[in-house]
Amino acid sequence: xxxxxxxxxxxxxxxxxxxxxxxxxxxxxxxxxxxxxxxxxxxxxxxxxxxxxxxxxxxxxxxxxxxxxxxxxxxxxxxxxxxxxxxxxxxxxxxxxxxxxxxxxxxxxxxxxxxxxxxxxxxxxxxxxxxxxxxxxxxxxxxxxxxxxxxxxxxxxxxxxxxxxxxxxxxxxxxxxxxxxxxxxxxxxxxxxxxxxxxxxxxxxxxxxxxxxxxxxxxxxxxxxxxxxxxxxxxxxxxxxxxxxxxxxxxxxxxxxxxxxxxxxxxxxxxxxxxxxxxxxxxxxxxxxxxxxxxxxxxxxxxxxxxxxxxxxxxxxxxxxxxxxxxxxxxxxxxxxxxxxxxx
Numbered sequence: 001x002x003x004x005x006x007x008x009x010x011x012x013x014x015x016x017x018x019x020x021x022x023x024x025x026x027x028x029x030x031x032x033x034x035x036x037x038x039x040x041x042x043x044x045x046x047x048x049x050x051x052x053x054x055x056x057x058x059x060x061x062x063x064x065x066x067x068x069x070x071x072x073x074x075x076x077x078x079x080x081x082x083x084x085x086x087x088x089x090x091x092x093x094x095x096x097x098x099x100x101x102x103x104x105x106x107x108x109x110x111x112x113x114x115x116x117x118x119x120x121x122x123x124x125x126x127x128x129x130x131x132x133x134x135x136x137x138x139x140x141x142x143x144x145x146x147x148x149x150x151x152x153x154x155x156x157x158x159x160x161x162x163x164x165x166x167x168x169x170x171x172x173x174x175x176x177x178x179x180x181x182x183x184x185x186x187x188x189x190x191x192x193x194x195x196x197x198x199x200x201x202x203x204x205x206x207x208x209x210x211x212x213x214x215x216x217x218x219x220x221x222x223x224x225x226x227x228x229x230x231x232x233x234x235x236x237x238x239x240x241x242x243x244x245x246x247x248x249x250x251x252x253x254x255x256x257x258x259x260x261x262x263x264x265x266x267x268x269x270x271x272x273x274x275x276x277x278x279x280x281x282x283x284x285x286x287x288x289x290x291x292x293x294x295x296x297x298x299x300x301x302x303x304x305x306x307x308x309x310x311x312x313x314x315x316x317x318x319x320x321x322x323x324x325x326x327x328x329x330x331x332x333x334x335x336x337x338x339x340x341x342x343x344x
Contacts, residue, residue, distance in 0.1 A: 019060040021069070026054040033073040035059060035066060035082065036102065036333070040326045045334060052341075063090065070094035075340065077101075081108060081320050085296045088113045098122065100340060102332035103323070104130065105239065105266060108296060122339045129335040130187055135328035137191035139290065139321065140264040144234065146316055147260060147288035148173055153313050169313075176200035181230030183223060183247075184237030184265070185210045192234060193217065204230050207237070227254040232262065239266040249274035258285040264322050267291040267305075276308050279315055288316040295320060 032053040038046065049055055056069055063084040070076065076096050078086060080103040087110035096119060099109060104125040114121050124130055146152065149172045157163075157170060164170070180196050182189045185207035193203045197216055204218045206226040212219055220226040227233060233255060237243060247263075247270040255261070261284050263270055272293055278284045292305045300306050309315040323329070 019058065019062075019065075021061060021065065022057040024050045024053075024055045024057075026050070026052075029054045030075060031073040032056070032075045032077060033058060033066075033069050033096075034077045035061065036077055036079040037329070038333075041330060041333065045330065048337065052337075066090065067093070070096055074098065075100060077336070078108070080105075080323065081295060083296055083298060085110060088117075091117075091119070098340070100336045102329060102336050107239065107266060107268060122336055124332050124335050127335050127339070129331055133323070133328045133331055134191065135325040136264065136322040137188045137195070139318075139323075140188060140192055140234070140236075140262070141195040143264060143288045143290060143316065143318060143322075144232070144260075144262050145175070147262065147286050148175060148178075148232075150313070152316055177202065178232055179204055179230040180232040180234060181206065181220075181226040183207070183226065183233065183235050185212050186236060186238075188264075189236035192236060223251070224254055227251055228256065230259070231256055232260040234262040235265045235269055237265060237269070239268050244268050245271055247271065249277070252278040252283060255284060257283060260285055261287040262289075263287075264290040267293040267295070272305055276304060276315075279308070279312065286314040286316070288318075290318045290322045291320055292317065 030053055032049070032055045034049070034055055034057050037059050038057060053075075056073060058066060058069055059079070061069075066084070067090060070091060071093055072095065074095060075098045076086070077100045080101060084090060086099065086108055091113070098120040099114065100122040101109065103123060106121065106123060109121060111121065150170060154170055157166065175196075176199060179202045181204045182192055183206050185193070185205045189205070189207065193205065193214070196203050202218070203216065204220060204226055205212050206220045206223050220229070235247065245268065249271055252261075252274050255278075261275065261278075267289065275287060279287055289305065292300070292303055294303070297303070305315070305317060309317040
C-alpha cells in the first residue's frame with residue numbers, strides 16, 4: 001500500500017514513521033510549534049526547549065494538521081525542507097509572530113509574505129555558528145566523488161549480482177590533476193577548495209565579492225573564463241533575486257565538452273532545463289545535485305530532474321541532505337534558540 005496522508009503519495013509507507021503530535025504544557029512560556037526532527041537532540045537541548053516553551057512537537061505532520069496547530073502557537077520552528085511552502089495559504093489563520101529555520105536558505109518560506117505581515121524570520125545565515133558547521137561541505141565533496149567515481153552505478157551493479165562484466169560502463173576517472181572551478185568562495189566554497197587541493201586537484205575560483213589569497217588557487221576575473229578552463233564546475237553561492245537562474249544555457253555551452261557539474265547550493269540558481277539538455281546532448285559528462293526546484297511539491301516522482309536521474313546514469317540526485325547530520329542540526333538548533341531568547 002501507499003501512504004494516504006497528504007504529505008507524500010509516491011513512496012512506500014514502510015519508509016516513513018507515523019507522525020505524532022506531542023504537547024508539553026508550560027502555560028507561562030511562549031507557545032512554540034516544533035515541526036523539525038528532534039529525536040537525536042541531546043538531553044540538555046530537549047530539556048531547554050521543554051522548560052522554556054509551551055511546545056507542540058509535530059514532526060512530519062501533514063499540512064492540514066500543521067495549519068490547525070498554527071492557530072494556537074506564536075513561534076514556528078520549521079524543518080529546513082518541509083513538504084509544503086510556508087506561505088500565506090499555510091499561515092492565513094495562524095497566530096504566528098516568528099518563524100525560525102535552522103538553515104541559511106529560505107526557499108521554503110515566502111519571505112515577501114512574511115515582510116508584508118511583519119512576521120520575523122530567524123535563520124543561521126549571518127550567525128557565527130555556520131563556521132562550526134561542516135556537514136554541507138563534507139557532503140558536497142562526497143557527492144563530487146560519487147559523480148566522478150560513478151558510485152551509484154557501481155553499487156547497484158554489485159547489489160543486483162553484477163561484477164566486472166561491464167567494465168566499460170563502470171570505469172571512472174581520477175580526481176588528481178583535474179581542474180575544478182568553484183563559483184562562490186564563501187564558507188562552503190573555501191572548504192571545498194581545501195578538500196580538492198588535498199586530493200591533488202587544480203583549484204580555480206570565481207567570486208567577485210571575496211578575496212582569495214591562497215597561493216595554490218587560480219583566481220578568475222570572469223565566470224566565462226572559469227567555465228572554459230575547468231573540467232568540473234561546482235556552485236557555492238547564495239540565492240537571491242540577483243542570482244536566481246544565474247547559471248544559464250549559455251553557461252552550460254561555455255563549459256568544456258564532457259565536463260562535470262555539481263550543485264549543492266540551491267536549484268533556483270540553475271536553469272534546470274538547460275542542465276538536462278546539456279546532459280542529453282552529452283555536452284557535459286555528468287551532473288550531481290542535492291537540490292531540485294519546488295522541493296515542497298508532493299509528487300517528486302514526476303519532477304523532470306528526478307525522472308531523468310531515474311532513467312539515466314549521468315545524473316545523480318540526493319534529497320537535500322547535505323546538512324543532515326546530528327552535529328550540524330544540533331548546532332543550528334542551539335543557535336536558533338539563542339536568537340529567540342535574544343528576541344525576548
